[in-house]
Amino acid sequence: MGIYKIREKITQLDKNIAKKKIPFQVLLELTYRCNLRCLHCYCVDEAGRQELSLSEIERVLKELAALGCLQVTFSGGETFMREDFFDILGIARKLHYLIFIFTNGVAVDEAAAERIAGFAPLGVEVSLYGATAETHEKITRVKGSFQRTLRAIKLLKMRNVDVTVKWPLLKDTFSHYHKLIELAKSLHVEYRADPLIFPRNDRDPAPLAQRLSDDELCLAYQYLGTSVIKEEPARLSAMQKPVCGAGHDNCCVSPYGDVYPCVQFFLKFGNVRENSFHDIWYHSQAVRDYRKINTYADIPDCRACSMVADCVRCPGLADLEDGSYLGKSQESCRLTRAVIQARKQLYKGGS
Amino acid sequence: MLKGLLKRNKDIAWRTIEGTTFLVSPFTKKIYPLNEAGQVIWDSLEKETDPACLAKILCRKFQVDLETAKDDTREFCEQLLEEGLIEAVG
Numbered sequence: 001m002g003i004y005k006i007r008e009k010i011t012q013l014d015k016n017i018a019k020k021k022i023p024f025q026v027l028l029e030l031t032y033r034c035n036l037r038c039l040h041c042y043c044v045d046e047a048g049r050q051e052l053s054l055s056e057i058e059r060v061l062k063e064l065a066a067l068g069c070l071q072v073t074f075s076g077g078e079t080f081m082r083e084d085f086f087d088i089l090g091i092a093r094k095l096h097y098l099i100f101i102f103t104n105g106v107a108v109d110e111a112a113a114e115r116i117a118g119f120a121p122l123g124v125e126v127s128l129y130g131a132t133a134e135t136h137e138k139i140t141r142v143k144g145s146f147q148r149t150l151r152a153i154k155l156l157k158m159r160n161v162d163v164t165v166k167w168p169l170l171k172d173t174f175s176h177y178h179k180l181i182e183l184a185k186s187l188h189v190e191y192r193a194d195p196l197i198f199p200r201n202d203r204d205p206a207p208l209a210q211r212l213s214d215d216e217l218c219l220a221y222q223y224l225g226t227s228v229i230k231e232e233p234a235r236l237s238a239m240q241k242p243v244c245g246a247g248h249d250n251c252c253v254s255p256y257g258d259v260y261p262c263v264q265f266f267l268k269f270g271n272v273r274e275n276s277f278h279d280i281w282y283h284s285q286a287v288r289d290y291r292k293i294n295t296y297a298d299i300p301d302c303r304a305c306s307m308v309a310d311c312v313r314c315p316g317l318a319d320l321e322d323g324s325y326l327g328k329s330q331e332s333c334r335l336t337r338a339v340i341q342a343r344k345q346l347y348k349g350g351s
Numbered sequence: 352m353l354k355g356l357l358k359r360n361k362d363i364a365w366r367t368i369e370g371t372t373f374l375v376s377p378f379t380k381k382i383y384p385l386n387e388a389g390q391v392i393w394d395s396l397e398k399e400t401d402p403a404c405l406a407k408i409l410c411r412k413f414q415v416d417l418e419t420a421k422d423d424t425r426e427f428c429e430q431l432l433e434e435g436l437i438e439a440v441g
Contacts, residue, residue: 070365093361093362122375122377122380
């Protein structure tokens with residue numbers, strides 16, 4: 001089950017959770033360090049800043065749990081670059097969290113897989129960029145990483161850990177896209193492809209060279225098929241369609257304690273070393289201003305758009321690339337057009 | 352008939368949010384919202400407890416007769432066991 005489904009189901013069961021802005025789900029970036037050098041990576045290791053210590057992480061997790069946070073996703077960089085990662089998992093387990101792990105799998109050997117399984121994670125998402133070593137390592141730029149990632153997937157599967165393979169849609173590997181899907185199916189794992197390619201955290205646009213063209217995007221969505229692209233989108237008007245939930249019932253905490261709406265949206269709500277999470281989440285001015293935007297009707301550039309029903313607007317991209325999270329995201333518009341075009345092809349017998 | 356001690360499965364995620372306790376199993380992927388009586392039992396299972404003890408707790412809390420409390424406890428605990436949310440000890 002994907003990491004978002006639990007949140008959706010519980011907020012359906014109890015509408016108060018969404019109304020009261022309970023921070024139901026948090027993504028903790030434990031480090032920006034990594035054992036790979038992927039071409040499209042957005043992470044920037046901020047030299048001179050100290051990562052949160054184990055005791056700081058424990059304090060944050062306790063604060064979040066007291067506020068109703070149920071699900072924690074551990075991410076990076078690469079989570080296993082933290083020498084104390086298993087200690088962190090132990091804290092999350094003691095605090096009765098649903099645990100999700102993002103990893104490239106390179107450091108996951110038999111012993112690590114056994115320990116991961118012992119923490120009963122809801123799931124593990126493993127990044128995989130190609131169906132062959134050549135394709136995969138063209139992106140990771142580390143020889144041998146493909147076999148190690150495959151090994152991790154198999155070791156976790158053997159231990160009944162729910163594994164999802166994920167990959168961004170990259171120009172350099174797009175021609176192998178269908179082979180990746182075949183590989184995922186042969187490994188009996190779920191898969192998801194992400195069309196969003198972001199600039200680096202320091203706004204370096206280098207990763208954007210990997211973005212697909214419009215035609216490639218349309219094809220990519222068609223590959224994903226009718227399980228992802230529905231025949232009819234939900235008929236929501238601008239006033240009915242909620243904006244991305246980031247910062248409303250979920251958020252991200254950086255390795256240095258900065259609290260953001262999302263991993264790629266650098267509107268800083270506060271820092272957990274300076275204030276309690278409670279104060280940041282409920283009382284910071286940045287949060288109060290941000291939460292005035294609840295539906296597409298609150299975004300002047302978008303409220304009259306004909307594509308609202310299909311829109312996949314990312315406020316993080318609007319902020320990073322277009323200068324304001326209060327306006328359009330040109331890249332989100334482009335993705336939405338590709339979704340609409342893919343739907344026409346999928347349901348009208350297009351090639 | 353339930354015998355022996357029971358305890359929570361340590362791998363079950365749970366949280367009380369706005370007065371409702373939600374259990375989520377990472378194994379079944381299911382969500383189990385608990386009613387008030389369920390929450391009392393779940394809280395009591397923080398430590399190993401036997402069903403008779405749980406029934407007495409329900410009795411006191413909800414002013415019901417012991418037989419009703421025993422029946423409710425048994426039915427609820429059997430469901431929790433079946434879903435893997437609790438375990439029998441020993």
